[in-house]
Amino acid sequence: MSQAVDLAVHHDLANAEPRFVAPALVESGAAGAPRLIGGRCAKCGALSFPRAAVCTECMSEEIEKTELAGTGRVYSYSMVHQAPKGWSVPYALGYVDLTDKVRVLAHIDVPESALAIDMPVRLSVGRVGTGPAGEPLMSYTFVQA
Numbered sequence: 001m002s003q004a005v006d007l008a009v010h011h012d013l014a015n016a017e018p019r020f021v022a023p024a025l026v027e028s029g030a031a032g033a034p035r036l037i038g039g040r041c042a043k044c045g046a047l048s049f050p051r052a053a054v055c056t057e058c059m060s061e062e063i064e065k066t067e068l069a070g071t072g073r074v075y076s077y078s079m080v081h082q083a084p085k086g087w088s089v090p091y092a093l094g095y096v097d098l099t100d101k102v103r104v105l106a107h108i109d110v111p112e113s114a115l116a117i118d119m120p121v122r123l124s125v126g127r128v129g130t131g132p133a134g135e136p137l138m139s140y141t142f143v144q145a
């Protein structure tokens with residue numbers, strides 16, 4: 001059964017509390033907006049997301065936790081029609097190049113008819129599916145900036 005993606009937060013649709021997918025990857029930033037948590041190499045400054053164990057630029061293992069830029073542009077995307085159980089389909093999955101040059105794979109919460117390469121987007125949080133107990137599955141997403 002196909003179901004439209006509903007990324008809005010509807011706490012009244014399920015008794016269960018919303019569950020965040022991969023909660024360690026996102027935090028509420030200083031301005032209250034969600035920010036992705038990546039890594040910054042202490043030796044050469046290279047950024048990574050998710051936070052790398054070893055720097056791909058200099059092989060250092062000193063990777064500090066860092067807050068990444070909250071805006072970027074769509075590098076590429078694809079519409080996903082088959083997904084793990086509970087995930088709402090179809091949805092746009094794409095790479096976003098953040099303004100600090102990190103490329104992030106994420107849900108892009110923009111209607112397919114409006115989605116375009118190089119579109120400016122900003123980080124958000126949205127519903128991506130429904131868990132086994134009926135709880136809303138939440139994740140970081142990108143929306144049109």
Ligand SMILES: [Zn+2]
Nearest residue numbers: 041044055058
């Ligand atoms: Zn490095």
